[in-house]
Amino acid sequence: MNVKVLGTEELKERLNIGEVIEGVKAVYEAKTKGEIIVWPLVYHEFEDGKGSNMDIRSGGIKGDINIHGMKMFNEFPGNHELGIPSHIAWIMVFDSTNGMPIGVVDGAYVTGMRTGSAGAIGAKALARPESETLMLLGAGQQAMFQIAATLTLFPGLKKVLIADPVNQPNAERFADNCCSRLYNEFKMDRSEVIFEAVTDLAQAVGEADIIITVTPSRSPVIKAEWVKPGTHFSCIGSDMEGKEEIDPEIFRGARVFGDDLDQCKRVGEMEIPLKVGTITEAELGGEIGQVLTGEVQGRTSEDQITIFDATGISALDLITAKIALEA
Amino acid sequence: MNVKVLGTEELKERLNIGEVIEGVKAVYEAKTKGEIIVWPLVYHEFEDGKGSNMDIRSGGIKGDINIHGMKMFNEFPGNHELGIPSHIAWIMVFDSTNGMPIGVVDGAYVTGMRTGSAGAIGAKALARPESETLMLLGAGQQAMFQIAATLTLFPGLKKVLIADPVNQPNAERFADNCCSRLYNEFKMDRSEVIFEAVTDLAQAVGEADIIITVTPSRSPVIKAEWVKPGTHFSCIGSDMEGKEEIDPEIFRGARVFGDDLDQCKRVGEMEIPLKVGTITEAELGGEIGQVLTGEVQGRTSEDQITIFDATGISALDLITAKIALEA
Numbered sequence: 001m002n003v004k005v006l007g008t009e010e011l012k013e014r015l016n017i018g019e020v021i022e023g024v025k026a027v028y029e030a031k032t033k034g035e036i037i038v039w040p041l042v043y044h045e046f047e048d049g050k051g052s053n054m055d056i057r058s059g060g061i062k063g064d065i066n067i068h069g070m071k072m073f074n075e076f077p078g079n080h081e082l083g084i085p086s087h088i089a090w091i092m093v094f095d096s097t098n099g100m101p102i103g104v105v106d107g108a109y110v111t112g113m114r115t116g117s118a119g120a121i122g123a124k125a126l127a128r129p130e131s132e133t134l135m136l137l138g139a140g141q142q143a144m145f146q147i148a149a150t151l152t153l154f155p156g157l158k159k160v161l162i163a164d165p166v167n168q169p170n171a172e173r174f175a176d177n178c179c180s181r182l183y184n185e186f187k188m189d190r191s192e193v194i195f196e197a198v199t200d201l202a203q204a205v206g207e208a209d210i211i212i213t214v215t216p217s218r219s220p221v222i223k224a225e226w227v228k229p230g231t232h233f234s235c236i237g238s239d240m241e242g243k244e245e246i247d248p249e250i251f252r253g254a255r256v257f258g259d260d261l262d263q264c265k266r267v268g269e270m271e272i273p274l275k276v277g278t279i280t281e282a283e284l285g286g287e288i289g290q291v292l293t294g295e296v297q298g299r300t301s302e303d304q305i306t307i308f309d310a311t312g313i314s315a316l317d318l319i320t321a322k323i324a325l326e327a
Numbered sequence: 328m329n330v331k332v333l334g335t336e337e338l339k340e341r342l343n344i345g346e347v348i349e350g351v352k353a354v355y356e357a358k359t360k361g362e363i364i365v366w367p368l369v370y371h372e373f374e375d376g377k378g379s380n381m382d383i384r385s386g387g388i389k390g391d392i393n394i395h396g397m398k399m400f401n402e403f404p405g406n407h408e409l410g411i412p413s414h415i416a417w418i419m420v421f422d423s424t425n426g427m428p429i430g431v432v433d434g435a436y437v438t439g440m441r442t443g444s445a446g447a448i449g450a451k452a453l454a455r456p457e458s459e460t461l462m463l464l465g466a467g468q469q470a471m472f473q474i475a476a477t478l479t480l481f482p483g484l485k486k487v488l489i490a491d492p493v494n495q496p497n498a499e500r501f502a503d504n505c506c507s508r509l510y511n512e513f514k515m516d517r518s519e520v521i522f523e524a525v526t527d528l529a530q531a532v533g534e535a536d537i538i539i540t541v542t543p544s545r546s547p548v549i550k551a552e553w554v555k556p557g558t559h560f561s562c563i564g565s566d567m568e569g570k571e572e573i574d575p576e577i578f579r580g581a582r583v584f585g586d587d588l589d590q591c592k593r594v595g596e597m598e599i600p601l602k603v604g605t606i607t608e609a610e611l612g613g614e615i616g617q618v619l620t621g622e623v624q625g626r627t628s629e630d631q632i633t634i635f636d637a638t639g640i641s642a643l644d645l646i647t648a649k650i651a652l653e654a
Contacts, residue, residue: 002332002334002433003332003334003417003431003433005329005330005332005431007329007330037371039369039371039383040367040369042366042367042369042383042385044364044366044387044395046423047389048424052426054395054421054426056366056369056383056385056397058369058383060371062374068371068381069399070383070397070399072396072397072419072421074421074426074427075426076425076426078425079425079426082425084425084427088421088426088427088428090330090419090428092399092417092419092431094381094399094401094415096373097375098403098405098406098409098411099379099381099401099402099403099406099415100401100411100415101415101417104330104332104419104431106329106330
């Protein structure tokens with residue numbers, strides 16, 4: 001017996017964002033039916049004085065999909081100087097009907113694809129359908145996946161604004177290359193869309209219908225007074241206690257959903273708003289899967305602020321790996 | 328980037344028992360220096376009505392070896408009827424200097440090789456050097472690995488007795504094939520050794536200098552009154568609460584070591600003797616690594632009963648996988 005292994009190049013050939021979006025939606029829906037299993041996180045910090053650490057996230061999906069497995073994630077910041085990747089992740093997937101391995105895949109690209117899909121699915125479920133302007137806060141690894149997935153679910157988008165408040169030249173470069181990267185990396189021709197680097201963050205926020213945040217920020221970057229009524233936020237960057245990207249005031253009166261509410265309350269964008277009281281647990285809308293299945297209404301008015309807090313679920317890695325392995 | 332994968336056939340070509348014994352010894356010694364990291368066990372029972380379950384054992388080895396990783400183990404008893412393996416295990420190993428993957432290997436063969444080495448190392452450290460007769464209690468998957476490893480460390484052994492009290496024909500068949508299997512599977516020519524199925528267990532126990540137990544028994548199979556002075560036991564089968572293979576009375580006055588004392592007290596062969604009081608915690612000799620490094624004396628007299636309680640350490644899988652991947 002041997003096992004199929006897919007590296008990044010093979011994953012790029014095998015995965016398309018539309019299929020990954022369908023897989024991620026299926027996981028969110030499975031979660032509302034109690035079909036997602038999450039096993040305890042294993043976490044370790046190495047004593048190398050460089051902040052190196054690893055975690056193992058494992059779990060499964062019951063029901064028709066019926067798989068289990070894990071992602072081993074290594075973060076070695078010192079690798080940067082050595083010219084090798086500092087984030088290394090590998091996913092193993094098993095068939096839960098018989099325990100046999102389905103395969104092993106490089107986790108970096110899979111994480112990008114499933115996280116991009118998550119942000120876009122939150123927007124599709126909660127943003128105004130006639131949305132025309134998307135703003136990305138953050139122009140790192142994750143941004144391109146978010147843009148590709150959101151343009152897939154919103155073919156009517158006219159403009160994409162890219163903000164990188166800590167590195168303006170990076171935002172410029174990112175915006176300049178966006179259209180060709182979409183074509184080369186995602187086989188998407190979106191030459192009719194305007195891609196623009198943000199110079200005035202307040203103005204860009206006021207213009208955006210959908211804002212996706214993908215920074216590792218630990219203090220709010222987007223202020224409440226900049227936001228226009230009806231804006232949707234997909235908050236992706238906050239996945240650890242103390243992280244926050246948007247003003248807690250934005251949560252006041254907003255319609256808020258999470259991918260996994262227990263986890264979001266602990267480590268998501270909603271952690272601090274709940275602590276400072278700009279929103280209460282009783283005011284939370286629920287989980288995004290409940291909106292997707294029609295169990296709970298998402299947006300309830302045109303002017304409402306909607307927020308999707310995505311902290312990541314191990315099952316998203318597994319379903320995406322499975323899609324690639326079976327492609 | 329891609330990852331090296333080794334299935335059973337490749338592992339058989341790459342691993343020899345002598346090298347695995349050296350690797351296992353290195354891990355036991357590293358453990359005494361506090362260089363073995365064990366992360367929390369993840370365990371799950373599937374709701375398939377067949378007793379299917381999985382566990383993830385993870386950890387690492389610090390110091391010169393400097394690796395970390397995990398073994399995903401799936402037990403699916405229902406597979407038997409389908410003609411596919413019911414025990415499926417895969418190991419992933421990473422370099423702890425930079426988090427990069429070293430590779431992925433099939434865990435079944437690795438588990439056999441490292442467990443066989445463990446039993447033999449315990450015997451080498453504690454049994455009388457002039458031992459001539461080895462007895463195996465149990466003639467399943469594990470037995471051949473134990474015999475190959477013990478014959479490697481005791482070239483002077485003259486006789487190997489194989490007992491399978493619940494399936495005598497199995498013991499006969501096993502004994503008949505032993506010599507040719509050693510030659511074919513381990514490239515060991517031991518045609519001078521007598522391999523014999525046990526018909527009278529009491530008599531065989533009385534004849535043995537070294538006894539290795541590899542059954543899933545939940546009640547003692549070997550009685551204290553059968554055992555001759557100076558006998559060594561390597562108890563391998565007991566790795567779960569409630570399991571026991573030898574009479575707790577055998578522990579009375581014996582010199583007892585474990586592979587990982589905390590784990591042995593909980594789930595090893597010593598669990599029940601400690602509970603019924605035939606040995607106390609204060610009377611335990613320590614960990615086998617302490618004998619290997621010379622920190623603690625093993626056997627202190629010719630007539631003493633010695634016992635090595637091996638419950639398994641995740642690091643043994645990692646070192647064995649590493650040896651194969653780098654062969």
